[in-house]
Amino acid sequence: MISSSSISVRTAAVGVSLLACACLFASYTGSTTARASTPTGQTGEVLEYASPVELLYSLDRKQLYVLCQGGGEVRVLDSSTYAEIRRVPVGRAPRGLSLSPKGDRLYAANSWDDTLSVIDTRSLNVTATWPVSAEPSSVVSDRQGKYLYVANRISNDVAVLNAQTGSEEKRLAAGRGASYITPSPDGSKLYVTHVYPNPAPHRAAPDSEITVIDTARAVVADRIALLGIAHGFHIAFSADGRLGAAAGLHPRNLIPLAHVEHAGAFTDTLTLFGADIGTPVELPLDELERYSVRPFGVAITSDKSRIFVTCEGSEEVTVIDVPRLLRYVHAHPGSHANDLSASGNYVNARIPVGHDPRGVLLVKGGAQLLVANRLDDTISVIDTRTNKQTSTIPLAGPKQISVLRNGERTFYTARYSFQGQIGCANCHIDSTFDGLQWDLEPDGFGRDIVDNRPIEAIKDTEPYKWNGGNPNLPTECGPRTEKFFWRADNYDDLTLTDLVVYIRSLPPRPNRWRLPGGELTAAQERGKALFERGTDKFGKPIPEINRCNYCHSGPKGTNQKSFDVGTKKVTDDSGLLDTPQLINIAITGPYLHDGSAQTLEQIWTIFNPEDKHGRTNDLTKDELNDLIEYLRTR
C-alpha cells in the first residue's frame, strides 16, 4: 500500500501559484495530459495504469483473471505464483467479468465500447466481440449456457443474449443504473444492483432495488426494494443460498448537510436478505469516526462465518462476524441504517488495504481474501484467520504516480473529510453524478435545493454551482468543498491541483443517441431546427435570449452565463441560474436546478408555463418529442 504521507509531504512544498498555472496550462492543452506539477515521484505524463477492478479464478483454479480497467485488458496470472501469463486486450473501461458454465469462455463487459469480449480460456484469445446495449457493466451466464445476461447502466435494463451467438433476445426492465449481476448459488435466480436511484417524486427519499431475474423463464420475477438506498454495488450469497448481502450507499440528502456533519451525510450499509433474514434489513457498517466509505465488493466465507466488504473511500476491508450479525438481526428487527452504534455488534475488524479497493475473491478454501486495489495496481492478500494483510501482489505497470493518478486517488478517497466520512466519489459515482438533490448550505431546512450536476467534460464550463458562484474548479474543489462538504482541513495546494487536473480531464461518456456516422435521424434533424429556430410557429421572431441555442450554445451547450428561466421556487433565494452544459443530457436526470423535472419533457410540459425557458408553448407534442430527440444527441 502506498502511504499517503509521502504524497502529503511531496505536495506541501508547492504553492498556490503553481495550482493556478496548472489549471491555466491544462485549459490550453486541450488534452488530458497535465504537465504542471512534477515533484519528485510524480509525473505529468498520461500513464497507462492497470487499475484492477474484478478478480476471478479459472474453473480449475490454476489461473487468476484480473479485469483491468486502465488498459482495457484481462490479465491472466498464475494463481500460485501470481506471475503474469498473458494480457488479453478487451474494450474500453471494462467493468464486468465472468466465466461460462464450462469455464471455456471468459466474458468481459466493456462499458465504454458497448461490447462484450468473448475470450477462449484455452488459447487466451478474444474470439468474438459482441455489440450490446448502453454501458454494459456486468455479464453473467445462466447455468445451462443458454443465455447471457448483461446489465446496462445507461439503458437501465438487462439484456438477454443468446450465449452462442451474442444476439440479443430481449431486454428486461431493471432499475436505474443497472450495474452488477450476481447469480444465486443454485443459479435459479440472478440479482441485479444499480448505482443510481430509481426515479422518485421530487424531494422524496431515494430508493433503489435489487432486480430478481428468474433464469428458467428469463423474466423479472421480483424486485427487492432498497428503501433509502441510492446506490447499490455488489452482492454475495452464502453457499447455502440462505443469506444474501448487498453493499449500498444510503444518503441523507433531504436535510441540510450542516445538520449531518456529526452523523454522516451517508451511511454505508449492507442490506441482508434471504431465508436466514426474512424481511430484508439494512444495517450500517459505519461507527462514529470509523466509516466504511462506499462499500463495493462483498464475499461470504463458505462456512458462513464472515462477510468481507471492500470500502472504496476508507480504503479498507470491513469484516463482519455472521453469527453475531444474525443474532443482532433477530434480536433487533427492522433496519437500523441510522444507528451507528449497531455495527459494534457485528463488525469484527477493519483491514487497511490499497487505494480504491474494489473486487474481492476468497481463495484457498477461504483462508485468503484477494482484494483488487484499483488505484494502486495491486492485489492485497489477506489472511482471513488473522484479518491481516500478509502481502501485496503488484501488477506490472508504471510505478510513478502521475498528476492524474494522484488527482484520481484524491477524488476517490475519504481521508480528507471530517472523520473520513465521504469522498468526492460519494456524490459523483464512478466520476459521474448521483441523481440526487441536496440541501447543501446551512441556510435553513429545504432552502436552495440543488440537483447534482454531472462532471464529465466539465472543463471550460465555468463558473460552477447552480448560482454560478464559483469562478473555477480550484474554488469549487478547494474552499467550497472544505466549507460545505469536508468540514475539515482541505487539501494542500498541490493535491488540490492534482484533483482539479483530474476532474478537468474527465471526458464525456460516449453518446448513445448519435448515429455511428454522426448524422442525425429525421426526428433529430427536426428537433435541431427547433433548437436553432429564430421565429415561432406563428411567424413571430423569438428574442435571441429566448432561443434554445443562445444560452445552450457552443460545443458543450452552455454560454457560461446566468439567466432566470422562470424556474425559481419559493424555497430559492434567487432565480438567476448558471446555464448547465448539455453533455449527455439524456442520462443525467432529473433536471432543472433543483431536480424538480423528472424527465426532459417535464422541463417544458410543466415548468415552462410562460415560455421563459425558451419559446416552447407553441409546439405540438410531436415537435416537443423531436426537440428532445435532438437534445439526446448532445
Added chain:
Amino acid sequence: MKALLKIATVALLASLPAAFITAQSAVIAPKIHKTAAGSARLQPPSMPRFRFENFTTANGLPDDHVFSVLVDGNRIWAATENGLGLYENGRWKTFGTKDGLAHRAVLSLALDKRTGDVWAGTMGGLSRISGGRIDTFNQLNSGLSNDVVYGVSIEGGHVWTATAAGASVLDLRTNQWSLYNERNTPMNEIWVYGVSATPSKVYYAVWGSGVLEYDQQKKTWDKYDDPDGETEMVLFKDQGLIHEITTSVSYMEKDHILWVATYFGDSRYDGRYWHNFLTKDSGLPSNFTNVIKGVDANHAWFGTDKGLAYYDGTNWAVYRPSLTTGKPEMTVRDRNGNVTPVEVTTAPAHNYVLGIDFQGSDIWVATAKGLSHGIHQP
C-alpha cells in the same frame, strides 16, 4: 316480393322436420327452434360450452366495471374502473394510483410475452407493471401523445398505443416515442380506439376514421374505409368496412386475416376480400360490438352490448343472460340460420361485453358488471 318470400318460406318449412317451427323469417331475425315433446331432437352444431364463474366486488374484484381482461399464465389481470386487479392463487389484489398506476380507471391491457411485463392503458397514461414495480408514462413526463390510452399492444421491443390523440409508439430500446396522427398518416380523426400489433403489420381501429394499417417493413400507412362513407347504411355489402366508427381490431398474422369491430357490425378481411357480419344475416347478437378477438382465420369472438358471441366460420354461439328474463342463455345458430337454445345454468356476468381473453380452452370475459371465467365443458 312478399309472395315470393312466403312461397320460399313454405318450401323451407316443408323441407324441415316437422319437429321444428320457424318463428321468423331467417332474413329478418334468427329462427328459434324449439323441441317438440316426444319428437326426435335435432342436434345443433357442436359449439364450445362453458360454466361461467363470475367475479364482482363481492368476491374481491376491484370494481364491477371491467374494461379489459388479460390472461398471463395462471394470473388474470382485470382492467377496472377503479384499479387494476390481479387474480392469483384464488385471491384478488388491487393496484391503484398509490402503487404508481397512472390512473384508477384502467382501459386496456397487453402482455409482453418475452419479458412478462404487463402494460396497462388508463385514463391518465400508460403504466408498465414489471416484477411488482409500476412505471408510468403520461403526456407530461414522456412523449406519449395523450393520457387516455384506449388500447395497447406489444410487438418486439415496441409498445403500440391507441390514444384519444392519435397513436404513440414507444421504442423500448431507445426510449424514443413516435407519434402518428393526422399530420403524418391518413388518419382523419385522432380518436384511436384499438390496436393490434404484429411483426409484419400493425392495425389501428380509429373511431370515425376506419382502420389504419402500418406495414412494418415498408414503414408505410394504408387506410380502409367504409365504401358508402359515414352513413349507417350498408350499401356495399362485403366491399369494405361496415362503418367508419371502428372499435376493435384483431390481426391473425399467420393467416393474414384481420377481424374488425364497429358499432354497426363487424368484418373479416383476408387482404383482398371483405366479409361483413350483421345481426340480420349472421349470428351476431348485436351490431354494436365493443371488442373482437380472432382465434385464427375462421374463428373469432365478439363482445357486444347484447352478449358474447363465437363464430367458428360457419356457426354462431351466443352466451348471455337472457335479454328478457336475465336467466343464463346459450343459443347456437347453424349455417342455415336455425337457432337452437342450449340448456345452460350459467352465463357471463353481463351482456355488455368489453373484453375477452383466452386461457387454454377457457375464456375470460370483461363486462360492464363483472368479470367472468368461462370454464370449458367437455
